[in-house]
Amino acid sequence: MNNRIACIASNTFREAVRDRVLYNLIAFAVLLSGAAILVGQISIDIEKLVVINLGLTAVSLFGVVIAIFVGIGLVSKEIEKRTLYTVLSRPVRRWEFIIGKFFGLAGTLVVNAFCMAIGVFGALLYVAHKFQKPDGWVLVALYFIILQFLIICSLALLFSSFSSPLLSAVFAFSLFVIGTFSEDLRNFAAMAQGMTKWVATAVAYLVPNFSALNVISSVAHGQPVSSQLIIFNSLYALLYSMMALCGAILIFQRRNLK
Amino acid sequence: MHAIEIVGLVKVYSVGFWRKRPKCALHPLHLNVEEGEIFGFLGPNGAGKTTTLKMLMGLVFPTSGSARILGRDLNDPGMKAQIGFLPEQPYFYDYLTARELLEYYGRLSGVAGKDLSARVQSVLGRVGLPDVAGVQLRKFSKGMLQRVGIAQAILHEPKVVFLDEPMSGLDPMGRREVRDLMEQLKAEGKTVFFSTHILSDAEALCDRVAVIHLGELRAVGAVADLTSGVQGKVEIVWEGTVVPTSIKTIGATCHVTGDTVRAVVAEESQDLVIDALRRERLRIVSLVPVRTTLEQYFVEKLKRSEKTAGSLA
Structure with missing residues (x-):
């Protein structure tokens, strides 16, 4: 990573920290400890299942909300407040700015997810008193959640590069919801006929496939994740994020900062 | 370069x-x-x-x-x-x-x-x-x-x-x-x-x-x-508070400040003013042509360009 990208990324991370974005960890900690104590009292033999399901879903949801609401302002806020003027009048290329912002937000989300992961494992230890081999798959589920964050970050940046924060939020959140049901959309496309089939197939392949990135339920049941899925999901998230980032850069390169 | x-x-x-x-x-x-x-x-x-x-x-x-x-x-x-x-x-x-x-x-x-x-x-x-x-x-x-x-x-x-x-x-x-x-x-x-x-x-x-x-x-x-364009006027300053009648009659704008008088007159009248001051034995402090300030130049330019824009419209 070049110096300027690293500099922009670290400043984006610092902004998130100073804007108290990481305070969500407190809410997460309260939620998880409450849940761990509660399920310990009311569940029989399914404590781990509940804690993993609840913990990982919370990690995902908290992260998605941060990715969308911080991501949509990454470019538009800089334009609106004109902080971008003093950055782009320096030897900083526009693509470096976009990439720097992406890494900054992705870094914030990874740190956030890491802290939450510690919480999830802490809660697991509390309810089960020891770790077992299948608990290792929780790490894979966390990795997939981080891949999800990277896609959402890049999409939020893409929308932020040409749209207002409100519209960007609507677009990004809609894509997240549709993407979550992308498997159903693909099944529907397979069953549909004629024009509907074409449209449904196009949409199914265009929206991010978050279904494939969600292995929370199977991991909670102690089922392993295949190495093929890990490789496929890694490549998919990388390619999808890169394409969204390229789109953001192409739009931003041509944008007049009035 | x-x-x-x-x-x-x-x-x-x-x-x-x-x-x-x-x-x-x-x-x-x-x-x-x-x-x-x-x-x-x-x-x-x-x-x-x-x-x-x-x-x-x-x-x-x-x-x-x-x-x-x-x-x-x-x-x-x-x-x-x-x-x-x-x-x-x-x-x-x-x-x-x-x-x-x-x-x-x-x-x-x-x-x-x-x-x-x-x-x-x-x-x-x-x-x-x-x-x-x-x-x-x-x-x-x-x-x-x-x-x-x-x-x-x-x-x-x-x-x-x-x-x-x-x-x-x-x-x-x-x-x-x-x-x-x-x-x-x-x-x-x-x-x-x-x-x-x-x-x-x-x-x-x-x-x-x-x-x-x-x-x-x-x-x-x-x-x-x-701002070098002179306006065709001169500013004359002399000691005292007296403004000779002949200077008033040529249409000079005079301001008495403390113990000096400042008058702005047309360039062609400057000799008449000097003669009048000598007759009254008033000491001349300065005589300088009135120059256009940047502000006057700027306002003039703006007015002219607005007129041009208006006539073109």
């Missing part, structure tokens, strides 16, 4: 929501700024000053035309490392302290390590903010932010400094300090290009100025050349 070379720069915006129509913000602008000079870019609000600066900074793309700074293309990162820019009414990351902000900008400009810390400290002292280096910018006043803005523009020791309305938001002392700073920059051999609508600042500082109005360049030249 010119410090700044602008060749036919044009900016046309599309305005309107449904039916877009073109609006010309800048007509073909041709302008050269020499190295080491303080150049004033004058014009009323909405004249096209900021649009021109934004195009030079690569923030807005020109519709046509080109420009070079230090002989290099506007998109050349090497050139950008040698320029500094203060936008109009700057806003900075307010969660950062003044030192953190300057370190951030310094790194983006390629300054690093111990050199960066030393420069940050020195530039904060230069703009009069050495004691608030550790204070978050959200606690700064408008004038302090303007000083931080100037600091970030000169931090990396650029060869050309662009300042958009640098005196905006500053009190009289602050304005004086910025003027001194600009003169220091010139003494260091740097080129200063600044836009303003405060004409006294331009008159006091600039080697040359350009006047822009309604997106068109109206005049460019040395301040002394633009």
